[in-house]
Amino acid sequence: MSSIEGRSLGDGAATLLRVPPLAPPRGRAGLGGELRSEWTKLRTVRSTIWSLVAMAAIAIGLMSLIAWALMHRWDRFAPGERADFVAHPLEIVLARPVFISQLVVAVLGVMVISAEYTTGMIRSTLQSQPRRLTVLVAKVAVFAALMLVVGEVLSFAAFFVGRQVIAAHITVNLGDPGVTRSVIGAGLYLAVLGLFSLGFGAILRHTAGAITAVLGLILVVSNLTGLLPDSWGHHINAYMPTNAGLLIIQPHPQPGDLLSAWQGFGVFAGWTALVLAVAAVLFAARDA
Amino acid sequence: MIEAVGLTKRYGERTAVDQLSFTVRPGQVTGFLGPNGAGKSTTMRMILGLDTPTGGRVTIDGKPFRQLDNPMREVGALLDAKAIHGGRSAHHHLLCLAQTNNLPKRRVDEVLDLVGLAEVARKRAKGFSLGMGQRLGIAAALLGDPKILMFDEPVNGLDPEGILWIRNLMKSLAAEGRTVFVSSHLMSEMENTADHLLVIGRGRMIADCTVQEFIDQNSELAVRVRTPDPTRMAELVTGAGGRAVTDGEGALLVSELTMDRIGDLAFDNGVRLHELSLLQASLEQAFMELTRDTVEYHAAVPGGREVSS
Numbered sequence: 001m002s003s004i005e006g007r008s009l010g011d012g013a014a015t016l017l018r019v020p021p022l023a024p025p026r027g028r029a030g031l032g033g034e035l036r037s038e039w040t041k042l043r044t045v046r047s048t049i050w051s052l053v054a055m056a057a058i059a060i061g062l063m064s065l066i067a068w069a070l071m072h073r074w075d076r077f078a079p080g081e082r083a084d085f086v087a088h089p090l091e092i093v094l095a096r097p098v099f100i101s102q103l104v105v106a107v108l109g110v111m112v113i114s115a116e117y118t119t120g121m122i123r124s125t126l127q128s129q130p131r132r133l134t135v136l137v138a139k140v141a142v143f144a145a146l147m148l149v150v151g152e153v154l155s156f157a158a159f160f161v162g163r164q165v166i167a168a169h170i171t172v173n174l175g176d177p178g179v180t181r182s183v184i185g186a187g188l189y190l191a192v193l194g195l196f197s198l199g200f201g202a203i204l205r206h207t208a209g210a211i212t213a214v215l216g217l218i219l220v221v222s223n224l225t226g227l228l229p230d231s232w233g234h235h236i237n238a239y240m241p242t243n244a245g246l247l248i249i250q251p252h253p254q255p256g257d258l259l260s261a262w263q264g265f266g267v268f269a270g271w272t273a274l275v276l277a278v279a280a281v282l283f284a285a286r287d288a
Numbered sequence: 289m290i291e292a293v294g295l296t297k298r299y300g301e302r303t304a305v306d307q308l309s310f311t312v313r314p315g316q317v318t319g320f321l322g323p324n325g326a327g328k329s330t331t332m333r334m335i336l337g338l339d340t341p342t343g344g345r346v347t348i349d350g351k352p353f354r355q356l357d358n359p360m361r362e363v364g365a366l367l368d369a370k371a372i373h374g375g376r377s378a379h380h381h382l383l384c385l386a387q388t389n390n391l392p393k394r395r396v397d398e399v400l401d402l403v404g405l406a407e408v409a410r411k412r413a414k415g416f417s418l419g420m421g422q423r424l425g426i427a428a429a430l431l432g433d434p435k436i437l438m439f440d441e442p443v444n445g446l447d448p449e450g451i452l453w454i455r456n457l458m459k460s461l462a463a464e465g466r467t468v469f470v471s472s473h474l475m476s477e478m479e480n481t482a483d484h485l486l487v488i489g490r491g492r493m494i495a496d497c498t499v500q501e502f503i504d505q506n507s508e509l510a511v512r513v514r515t516p517d518p519t520r521m522a523e524l525v526t527g528a529g530g531r532a533v534t535d536g537e538g539a540l541l542v543s544e545l546t547m548d549r550i551g552d553l554a555f556d557n558g559v560r561l562h563e564l565s566l567l568q569a570s571l572e573q574a575f576m577e578l579t580r581d582t583v584e585y586h587a588a589v590p591g592g593r594e595v596s597s
Contacts, residue, residue, distance in 0.1 A: 017460045020398045022391070022433035028357040029389040037387040044380035045373060115373065123338060123371040124381075124428060127363075128388040130337040130354040287339040 034129050034138035042142060045115075048108065052150055055104035059097035060158050067092050067165040074169050082169070089172035090182050093162025094155060094249055098186050101154060102242075105147060105190050106214045109197030112143050114207040122288050132284045136202065140195060140276065147194035152187030159183045178251030181261065185248030188265065192245060192272050193218075199275035202283050218242045234258070241271040289313055289467060290335055290436060294344030297330050297491075304330045306491035307344065312469045312484075314435070317462045319482030319499070320471040323579050327491035328471040329367070332440050336365055348436060360389040360432030367440045369421035374414030378405055378424050381413055386431055399427040419450045426457065436467040443477060455481050475575035489579040506574035511547050513540040514563035515554070524553050539563065 042048050070085065070092065077085070085092065116122040129135050163172055174180045197214045204210040217240075225237040237243060238258040245268030247261045259267060290312040297305040305327040312318045322328050333339040335346050337353035345352065348362055356362045372381055382396040400406045403423040408416070413424060422442065429437055439458070443451045458481055462468045472478055478485060478499065485502050487495040495502060513532075515521045518540050525532040530545035542550055547566055554561050 017402065017457050019402065019430055019433060019461070019464065022361075022395060025358045025361050025390070027390065029359060033388045033390045037384045040380060040384040040387060041373075041376070044377070044384070045375045047375060119373045120368065120371040121373045123367055124385060125388075126338055127336055127365055127367075128360050128385045130356070130359055285340075287333070 029129055031134055031138060034134050035142055037129075038138045038142040042112070042146060047111075051104050051108055055101050056150075056154050056157070059100040059154060060161055062100060063093060063096045063158055063162055064165050066096065067162055071166060071168055086170050089163075089166060089170045090159075090179065090249065090251055092166060092170075093159055093172070094182060094186055097154065097158040097162075098189065098246075098249055101151075101190055102193055102218065103215065105151075105194045106197040106218065107211055109143065109147075109194040110201035110210040110214060111207060112139055112198050113201040114205055114210050117205045118207055126288050133280060136280055136283050140198060143198055144191055144195055147191040148187060151190030151194075152184065154190070155183050155186035158186075176251070178261070182249045182251045185261065185265065189245050189248055189268070192265075192269055193242070196241065196268075196272040196275055199272065199279040202279035203275070238264075239267055241268050244268045244271075289349055290346065290469060291350075292331070292335075292344065292346040295331065295334060295341055295346050296343035297327070297334060297339060298342045304491050305334070305341075308488065308491070308493055309344075310486050310493065310496055312436075312467055312486075314467040315462060315465050316483035317458050317468045317470060317481050318484045318486060319478035320469060320486050320488070321475060321478055321575065322471075322473065322488040322494075324473055326473075326488045326579075328473075328488065329440055330491075331488075332365070332367060332438055332469075332471065335438065336363065336367070338367075358389045358432065360385070360391065360434060362432075362434055363436045363438065364429030364432060364434035365438040365440075366422070366425040366429050366442060367438075369418065369425045372413045372421065372424065375412060377410050377412055378416075378427075379409040381424065382428060382431060385428055389432055391431060395431060399430045402430065403427045418445045419447065422446060422450065422454075426454075434466070436469070437461055439468075439470040441471055441473070443472070451477075475572045487575070487578065494578055502574070503568075506578060509543070510567045511542045511545070511550055512563060512565045512567050513542055513550060513554075513561065514538070515540070515559055515561050517559055520557075521554065521559050524557055524559065525550065528553055541567065 074082070116125060125135060126132065159174075166172075172179060174183065197210070200210045200214050201207075204213060222237075222240045222243050225233065225240050225243075228234070228236055234256075235258065244259055244264040247257065247259055247264030250261060253260065291310075293309050295305055295308040296303070308327075308331060320328050320331070330339060334341050335348070335353065348356060353359065353363065376384075378400060379396060382399065383393065386393065386396055397406065397409070400409050403426055405420065405423055405427060408420065413421065416424065426439075426442075429439075437458075439454070442454050442458075446454065458468050458470055462483070470481065482499055484498055485495060486493065487502075495505075497505070512535070513521060518534065518538065521540055522532040522534075525540070525542050525545060528545060528549065530542050530550070532540045532542045535541050545553075547564060551561070551564055553559075554564075
């Protein structure tokens, strides 16, 4: 490179590169700023919005389709089967949307933190706020708030849409025993599941690994424990995180349930707190 | 000011950074030089609190990085251009960083203007070229108007214009009184930019001096002599206690004798000279010489000599 060329270009660049001054800081970088930052992060990645929209559409759409098909075939069901449907309307309008949505919620929860590692963003994040617990608390709080709102909107929407679809043969009201609690509980369950997954994301730091772990636990392990023999097997199965957590969307206790709806939800929340505590310790201690 | 005392990082058996002590001062560009794998990046990560030292400590104006009130106001760093979520626009990437330190929103546009990315501010970072990514990383580093700036291998993979831009950026930042700490594995890069040098190899400090001191200490002198009678001239040089080798193009490279002495020798003995010139070993050579034993990965080259990878 010739020096003449260097000088002319260099002078131009040097005059351009006066960094504009910034007013002196007020206060300390803390949780407030970190919360705003995490909210910006969530809302500015298109995949978050699309996943949530797709989740709602698929969950409610599929539920409506199945419910409509049931109504269509209503006359062909045996009286016993019909009685069963009438006794458990939330199985149709609430449980199915929750089962479908939980997959998306789990993936999003994992990615809130694992995507920071796979993209390298974590290094930018921790350079701007090196107090790691502040970062983790902000992530948890913002994602919990978003999932709670989305979860409640989804469960109420599913309930009201589903109720219309099955209205011809089955009536269900928010005033019926346990129904309001179940619908609110469905949103709570999704929010807690999101945090449970976020914790796995923080512990494993790999998107694929953490998603496999969470979905494996929800879909496979939780069902397999049901095959364990005797009363201890029954206990283990009942206390598995999502098995316990899903009791909250069940309006009436079933024969053989070891936990009440709220006890079950408490067990799930306890598991989640444990996972997040492990995540916090590791997040604070590990090299980024 | 960055101060490290006995800074050490071990990964299991391997010691990546070994008892480093140094001070990086404001108002100048300090080059951090070493072969690949010497521990430069690890050291920078420890300065930023990303990695925890196994031993020793490093502070920013007396405080560990994690205790700084507003980290972005103190230190801006470009470690690698890929510390970005590709799905986010440049504007939003900078916004979410600015918010953590309560920086005003308009600051984002200011730094995007500064690095010349204002036009692509709303484009997703995924589609950025390496040079644009580098500029975005620099914009992030400048967001907080920090007193200290750190760049890890900032010119890697950039075109000449980009290299020049970064070089001038570093100089102007130092001229504004900031501390500029920049790593490289290329001596030639430092020659043009740095005022002070820290040279490390295998995690250990090899040299901590000004660039001029480094040149004086490490660039060996030789004199290039072109003559129609190189054999005779070589004999004369050897007889006078010097060393002469041919440079492969018919000229002699003479060491351990001054240029004046060689000229006198030729004159006294009637040897005709066509050229008598001073050669300075390049800093690159000096650097390679200095770090030869500390290079982590050697590549065999035809001819049997080793060069650093």
